[in-house]
Amino acid sequence: MKETIAAVSTAYGEGGIGIVRISGDAAEQILTDIFVPAFDVPGKEGHKTQRKNTVGENRKLIYGTVTDPKTGEKIDEALAVFMKGPATYTREDIVEINCHGSVISLRKTLALVLSMGARPAENGEFTKRAFINGRLDLSQAEAVIDIIKAKTDKGFGIAMDQLSGKYSKEISDIRNRIKDILVQIAVNIDYPDEDIEEIMYEDLKKSVSQIGDMIGILIDSANTGRIIKEGLDVVIVGRPNVGKSSLLNALLRESRAIVTEIPGTTRDTIEETISLKGIPVKITDTAGIHYTDDHIERIGIKKSKSASEKADLIIFMLDASQRLTDEDREIMEAIIGKKTIVLINKTDLEKKLETDEIKKTLSSCRLIETSLLSGEGLSEIEEEIEKLVYGGHVKQQNSLLVTNARHETLLKEAARALLDAEKMISNGGALEFIEVDIKRSYDFLGEITGETVSDDIIEEVFSRFCLGK
Amino acid sequence: MKSCSMDEYDVIVVGAGHAGCEAALASARLGKKTLLLAINLESVAMMPCNPSIGGTGKGHLVREIDALGGEMGINIDKTFIQSKMLNTAKGSAVHSLRAQADKQLYHQEMKKTAENQENLDLKQEEATDIIINEGKVQGVITKTLVEYKCRAVILATGTFLRGRIFIGSTSYDSGPNGLSASIMLADNLKKHGIPLRRFKTGTPARALGSSVDKSKMKEQKGDDTITPFSFMNDDIEKEQVSCWLTYTNEKTHEVIRENLEKSALYGGYIEGIGPRYCPSIEDKVNRFSEKKRHQLFVEPEGTNTDEVYLQGMATSLPKDIQEAFYKTIAGLEKLKIVRPGYAIEYDCIDPRELKMSMENRSIENLFCAGQLNGSSGYEEAAAQGIMAGINAVLKIDGKEPFILDRSEAYIGVLIDDLVTKGTSEPYRIMTSRAEYRLVLRQDNADIRLTEKAYRLGLASQERYERVLRKKKIIEEEQRRFETTRIDRETANTFLNKKGGSGVKNSVTLSELLKRPEVSYEQLKDIDQERPKMKKHEAEELQVRIKYKGYIEKQQAQIERFRKTEHRKLDENMNYREIQGIREEAKQKLEALKPLSLGQASRISGVSPADINVIMIWLEKKKREKQRKQ
Numbered sequence A: 001m002k003e004t005i006a007a008v009s010t011a012y013g014e015g016g017i018g019i020v021r022i023s024g025d026a027a028e029q030i031l032t033d034i035f036v037p038a039f040d041v042p043g044k045e046g047h048k049t050q051r052k053n054t055v056g057e058n059r060k061l062i063y064g065t066v067t068d069p070k071t072g073e074k075i076d077e078a079l080a081v082f083m084k085g086p087a088t089y090t091r092e093d094i095v096e097i098n099c100h101g102s103v104i105s106l107r108k109t110l111a112l113v114l115s116m117g118a119r120p121a122e123n124g125e126f127t128k129r130a131f132i133n134g135r136l137d138l139s140q141a142e143a144v145i146d147i148i149k150a151k152t153d154k155g156f157g158i159a160m161d162q163l164s165g166k167y168s169k170e171i172s173d174i175r176n177r178i179k180d181i182l183v184q185i186a187v188n189i190d191y192p193d194e195d196i197e198e199i200m201y202e203d204l205k206k207s208v209s210q211i212g213d214m215i216g217i218l219i220d221s222a223n224t225g226r227i228i229k230e231g232l233d234v235v236i237v238g239r240p241n242v243g244k245s246s247l248l249n250a251l252l253r254e255s256r257a258i259v260t261e262i263p264g265t266t267r268d269t270i271e272e273t274i275s276l277k278g279i280p281v282k283i284t285d286t287a288g289i290h291y292t293d294d295h296i297e298r299i300g301i302k303k304s305k306s307a308s309e310k311a312d313l314i315i316f317m318l319d320a321s322q323r324l325t326d327e328d329r330e331i332m333e334a335i336i337g338k339k340t341i342v343l344i345n346k347t348d349l350e351k352k353l354e355t356d357e358i359k360k361t362l363s364s365c366r367l368i369e370t371s372l373l374s375g376e377g378l379s380e381i382e383e384e385i386e387k388l389v390y391g392g393h394v395k396q397q398n399s400l401l402v403t404n405a406r407h408e409t410l411l412k413e414a415a416r417a418l419l420d421a422e423k424m425i426s427n428g429g430a431l432e433f434i435e436v437d438i439k440r441s442y443d444f445l446g447e448i449t450g451e452t453v454s455d456d457i458i459e460e461v462f463s464r465f466c467l468g469k
Numbered sequence B: 001m002k003s004c005s006m007d008e009y010d011v012i013v014v015g016a017g018h019a020g021c022e023a024a025l026a027s028a029r030l031g032k033k034t035l036l037l038a039i040n041l042e043s044v045a046m047m048p049c050n051p052s053i054g055g056t057g058k059g060h061l062v063r064e065i066d067a068l069g070g071e072m073g074i075n076i077d078k079t080f081i082q083s084k085m086l087n088t089a090k091g092s093a094v095h096s097l098r099a100q101a102d103k104q105l106y107h108q109e110m111k112k113t114a115e116n117q118e119n120l121d122l123k124q125e126e127a128t129d130i131i132i133n134e135g136k137v138q139g140v141i142t143k144t145l146v147e148y149k150c151r152a153v154i155l156a157t158g159t160f161l162r163g164r165i166f167i168g169s170t171s172y173d174s175g176p177n178g179l180s181a182s183i184m185l186a187d188n189l190k191k192h193g194i195p196l197r198r199f200k201t202g203t204p205a206r207a208l209g210s211s212v213d214k215s216k217m218k219e220q221k222g223d224d225t226i227t228p229f230s231f232m233n234d235d236i237e238k239e240q241v242s243c244w245l246t247y248t249n250e251k252t253h254e255v256i257r258e259n260l261e262k263s264a265l266y267g268g269y270i271e272g273i274g275p276r277y278c279p280s281i282e283d284k285v286n287r288f289s290e291k292k293r294h295q296l297f298v299e300p301e302g303t304n305t306d307e308v309y310l311q312g313m314a315t316s317l318p319k320d321i322q323e324a325f326y327k328t329i330a331g332l333e334k335l336k337i338v339r340p341g342y343a344i345e346y347d348c349i350d351p352r353e354l355k356m357s358m359e360n361r362s363i364e365n366l367f368c369a370g371q372l373n374g375s376s377g378y379e380e381a382a383a384q385g386i387m388a389g390i391n392a393v394l395k396i397d398g399k400e401p402f403i404l405d406r407s408e409a410y411i412g413v414l415i416d417d418l419v420t421k422g423t424s425e426p427y428r429i430m431t432s433r434a435e436y437r438l439v440l441r442q443d444n445a446d447i448r449l450t451e452k453a454y455r456l457g458l459a460s461q462e463r464y465e466r467v468l469r470k471k472k473i474i475e476e477e478q479r480r481f482e483t484t485r486i487d488r489e490t491a492n493t494f495l496n497k498k499g500g501s502g503v504k505n506s507v508t509l510s511e512l513l514k515r516p517e518v519s520y521e522q523l524k525d526i527d528q529e530r531p532k533m534k535k536h537e538a539e540e541l542q543v544r545i546k547y548k549g550y551i552e553k554q555q556a557q558i559e560r561f562r563k564t565e566h567r568k569l570d571e572n573m574n575y576r577e578i579q580g581i582r583e584e585a586k587q588k589l590e591a592l593k594p595l596s597l598g599q600a601s602r603i604s605g606v607s608p609a610d611i612n613v614i615m616i617w618l619e620k621k622k623r624e625k626q627r628k629q
Helices: A027-034 A103-115 A125-132 A138-162 A165-190 A201-230 A244-255 A296-310 A326-334 A356-361 A378-396 A405-426 A431-449 A455-464 B018-029 B058-067 B072-079 B103-116 B183-191 B250-258 B281-287 B319-326 B378-396 B410-421 B442-456 B461-483 B488-498 B509-513 B522-526 B535-546 B548-565 B583-592 B597-601 B608-628
Strands: A005-008 A017-023 A035-037 A062-067 A074-083 A094-100 A232-237 A258-263 A270-276 A279-285 A313-319 A340-345 A366-369 B004-014 B034-038 B052-054 B080-086 B096-101 B120-124 B127-133 B136-142 B146-155 B164-167 B170-173 B197-203 B206-208 B218-220 B243-247 B295-300 B307-311 B337-339 B342-348 B366-368
Touching (some): A005 A103, A017 A125, A027 A035, A027 A074, A027 A103, A103 A296, A165 A201, A165 A431, A201 A405, A232 A244, A244 A279, A244 A378, A313 A326, A326 A356, A340 A378, A366 A378, A405 A431, B004 B136, B004 B378, B018 B103, B018 B120, B018 B146, B018 B378, B034 B136, B052 B058, B052 B378, B058 B072, B058 B096, B058 B410, B072 B080, B072 B096, B072 B103, B072 B378, B103 B120, B127 B146, B127 B183, B146 B378, B250 B281, B319 B337, B366 B378, B442 B461, B461 B509, B461 B535, B488 B522, B509 B522, B509 B535, B597 B608
Parallel strands (some): A232 A279, A232 A313, B004 B034, B146 B366
Antiparallel strands (some): A005 A017, A035 A062, A062 A074, A074 A094, A270 A279, B127 B136, B136 B146, B164 B170, B206 B307, B206 B337, B243 B295
């Protein structure tokens, strides 16, 4: 069976929609697992949900939500279609999920798909499969070769960019440490008679775990790296008339760098992307909702809730001149546990708002008082956003960040392999089995830097050790 | 000059060293009329360097040669004087058997086997030329102008080919051990357009054992329980001799350093490239100056001689300096050297001139094996020998070549490394060179290979039945282990004794064996019904159960490896035609003509992008063809 591949197949950046495409035998199963169609009629307790829309129906566009089956987390509202092979682009089963254009929701959807067993597609791989599986005809063959060639070269160029300076050095350093261990193991195994120090499992475990930590720091930086590259999703929530639009406008004025302006097409929200201290920040203002329903508040809360689920950061706005309302409380409940800035607006008016309850419910959140009318408190918001992006890595602002999803996957694999090795060491497993996991880790990192030859270990054995008859 | 014509042969093997003997025996055993030529019959299966067979990686090769129906394992079992399983502190995938040989006896027994082999003629004659007609080899001419016609030739010239010995500033034409070198053949091979290059190796001095003071050395005994090399032997009991360990010291290094320029190597007399893993003592002292001492093993060369081999001390220093530095070593103060150490240079080919079958790319039916191909070591030579022998026969019969890939055998790793990557120094096998060493164990070489050899007609019926029996016993026992449950109480009492944590429910025997603190042997206490198994069978079973996860992982890697390995490439493919491959890759692919996509991907200078382009091109060709039909 061919591996199932997946990728975001629309251009990165801000578009109205973005498509995650999956190709391969497992495509249908993955869709079934992660996609909950809307209009499900919930059965009574203990009964199965009856679905009016059936996921996996050939060539039918279905509306629903991308949902993580493990946590139940709703990732995005989307339209999905399953297309049975071979009458598809790649001639394999294809699934396309049309998500909202936000890089964040696309990224999360893709991550979910990958966690369900697909692997990231290489540059041009859909096209390559299309050709291999006979979708493209002969006259196109040469052209395809050129395309793939070009894509590989371009990909290579990008990889080279990524690999400049500190980043490449860091990976190489880690790799060299692993190589040291591999060389030691090789010489221990292949030259048992030589006058060479035996590997002590205790030392080995220590080195392996140290290297694991080094990789761990890189993995931690991946999230920050991604935000810097793909943008931070910020949602402003709050009941009507607390000043959400004013905040948005103030931030826009402040940044003077409007990247795009896309009125929400399906969700009736307004999204703006600004550049804040170099970080692309996409702000969703739920104030843009055009209510047509009688139960305005209900819907407002529901909207805030769903928007906040996808957000990297929530700005929860309150009116300083009014007491806390039930609606405020409901919004507050909905965003517990999320990264939130509480913004108390209208401080120029007489203060009636009690903050104790807010501080108690949203205990870890930062409270900022502003008067958007006078522009007071704006810089504090910006600072706070910046701080959130870098999280615990403030000190490393100039340090390296992993910004490439493929690299992140490989780093995680490398770390996992080292954990396996550690386990094997603790169990007192045989050296050649421990070596297998350490070597895997070495190879994963090699895929990032583009060096996977293993002859270098043998080279090193001979240059470092005095061996022979 | 008129030459006389003699008998015709199917296969002629030039050189009767370890490669030549295996090649000739394989060919004869496969029913081909075979001639084995030696420059001197005293050099049949001669061991001009260390007196041992096996070691890490090398031991695996011997087992594989044996599993294929070769002779090396059987011959060393007959003639060893000490046997030792190395790496027993590590897992069994890297256990490696090594035996000290009685050199004289080893030579005599192999010679006897060759003499008694049906279809095989062993003759003392120096081959000086090969007859080539229309790009195809058709015979061999000897020094006495005898012309032997044949259908295939296997060259296994070892260090004889334009051999030259160096001791200090002196040098002279010579094969190993003072035997005559093969100069005319080298000249003629060059005339036939075969490019030759120079490699170098070296050997330490031999001395009298009686001149060595063993009380100053550490005794190195053989194993109490002897593990035979050959799968045909179950138990061997034999009186064993010991080796002795001593060390060089600062004084030794001082003597060597002071006289470095007098060595053939550092004096600039040698042009050949020597192996880094087998450096001379001059090299060790010079390159690893921070090392205060180096090991020296005193190894007996046999039971019928007092000669000992000074392992670790290869040298090309002048005789007087050799005497001087050896005598600084504890226990060697009164050393009597009987043969000085020397460096030897010889001609060899670039193995990339060969196909995977070991046949020459430009001259049909000409096969090469052993040191001629740039390898080093008796075992590496023998492994190539048996493969060249088999493939020469298959070629004559018009059959597909017999090729072992990297996932099937160390032999596959060895030949693929040589033929695909080439080598810039004498090549030695190492377990670290094998990607799939967890699967390529020395104790399962028979399970991996004997059936293949049986189908070829090389492994005997008896050998085949032995492996079938072994397979069955292990598989049945594995099944029993996976299905037999031990109740909680019994299991916990047992685990308690071994210092392991207890279990909540009943467990299978294999679950218990997977625990690091439990061995197959120990489980006997709570597993009385077990069948009688041989030691190596029990070991194989233990590995299979204990490391099941890892072995399965490796099997999965092998499956992926075989996918590209089985995408065959046409030898006559025109890489010029393919747009999109980089120029460097094109040149390499044209020169090496890989047989499969997998092999192509291992050629240095061919990138994954190039491989992608080839895949697409192949697909395109296939479709064009389909359309035409």
